[in-house]
Amino acid sequence: MPIEVKLSRPNRVYRLGELVEGKIIATLTSPISYQKILITLSGTINLQVRGGLTGVIESLYSIVKPICIIKKNIELAASAGKLGPGRTEIHFSFYLSTEEKSGCGMLYETFHGGNISIQYLINADVTRGYLHKPLSATLELIVEHDDARLTQALVAPELVNIFITQDTQKHELLPELSSGRFQVTGNISTQCSLSEPISGELIVEASAVPIQSIDILLLRVESILAGERIISDTSVIQTTQIADGDVCRSMTLPIYVILPRLLVCPTVLSGPFSIEFQVSIVISFKSGLSKLYPKSDLRVSRPWLASLTLPLRVFRT
Incomplete structure (x- = not known):
């Protein structure tokens, strides 16, 4: 792929308040122009009821609207520019926090179950205008919830x-x-x-x-x-x-x-x-x-x- 996302921690495990550091790696055969380079952290709870568990009425709600936990955008390059051929590394960092208003106000633990999935994704996007397809890459961030009171x-x-x-x-x-x-x-x-x-x-x-x-x-x-x-x-x-x-x-x-x-x-x-x-x-x-x-x-x-x-x-x- 032309671009990929890598984090400083190989296990990709982070807790609330910790600094997330990583980089976007672009490997290109020729130079390209871009309008913006953006990193987005999104946390979502996906809820789905399998058909075997529901009747006719419940099947209308088989896919429940996802719940947004966190949404954070970081502009690494807010103005137009160029990426040269070869390997280019663009570093980024942000704190894992819920300062911005989200659907829950707290971070749940990463979880992949049968009907419930709690997932945190880091998306890297290099936008290139209307005539060119954007370059994108996605990496899952593993969140462990530190519940000190419990x-x-x-x-x-x-x-x-x-x-x-x-x-x-x-x-x-x-x-x-x-x-x-x-x-x-x-x-x-x-x-x-x-x-x-x-x-x-x-x-x-x-x-x-x-x-x-x-x-x-x-x-x-x-x-x-x-x-x-x-x-x-x-x-x-x-x-x-x-x-x-x-x-x-x-x-x-x-x-x-x-x-x-x-x-x-x-x-x-x-x-x-x-x-x-x-x-x-x-x-x-x-x-x-x-x-x-x-x-x-x-x-x-x-x-x-x-x-x-x-x-x-x-x-x-």
């Missing part, structure tokens, strides 16, 4: 007690599970930093039916205000197996789940949308019926499964 409030992870029996299940179980007895106890953290794992422990106190596996599911809940209704989509983004086969009774099983950075962001509770997370403990018991169904989605009610789902609060330190 960090102070959640210094220590919150451990929630786990208690799973046949009486805590809301779906129908196999007769041998309903008539027999199983009990799983322990604890798990429901508030954690993006840089820290979900931790805890499980103990199988008793089980009349042999256990096939124990899995920890990380779920993402994306909710969008579409018209006058809230449309939510829950998806499994990671499955971690902590036990394979029938485990010894009364033995402590450690829980250690690392959060996938590209699929997780700090919990967001906003007016038109929200991004929340859940952690689900799923116990699969040995049964001939389980072979008839795929194990791709453990959230689906199966009579040989017992589970416990808890809300997970994610923050950044």
Whole structure:
């Protein structure tokens, strides 16, 4: 490409208030004239409800109007000029801030989900007049939101007690599970930093039916205000197996789940949308019926499964 944008940080990760430095690199075979050289930082929240989640009425709102977070223009060359042949570097810098009025008044973390996308783009434009096509290049800026208040409030992870029996299940179980007895106890953290794992422990106190596996599911809940209704989509983004086969009774099983950075962001509770997370403990018991169904989605009610789902609060330190 004739021009490209490069930042001084190879990982392109910045936080609010930091200085963003970079350069436009133009590689030309012949000189060109330009009218203006402009750098634009734009932050946008794109909301879209997939068709499978909506009915006829909701489909009218399948694409919600994007929300502008930030819009900042920087003129590197406000008057006409020329770029010579070969390689030319044009440096730029600006502070990542929300001084200008935008749609939100705060910066959200960069996030790419199924229905919600929070993206920050740096666009470089070299305008050349009506008879020539402008030269353009785009680069994504990764924003990490530094929420100091939330960090102070959640210094220590919150451990929630786990208690799973046949009486805590809301779906129908196999007769041998309903008539027999199983009990799983322990604890798990429901508030954690993006840089820290979900931790805890499980103990199988008793089980009349042999256990096939124990899995920890990380779920993402994306909710969008579409018209006058809230449309939510829950998806499994990671499955971690902590036990394979029938485990010894009364033995402590450690829980250690690392959060996938590209699929997780700090919990967001906003007016038109929200991004929340859940952690689900799923116990699969040995049964001939389980072979008839795929194990791709453990959230689906199966009579040989017992589970416990808890809300997970994610923050950044």
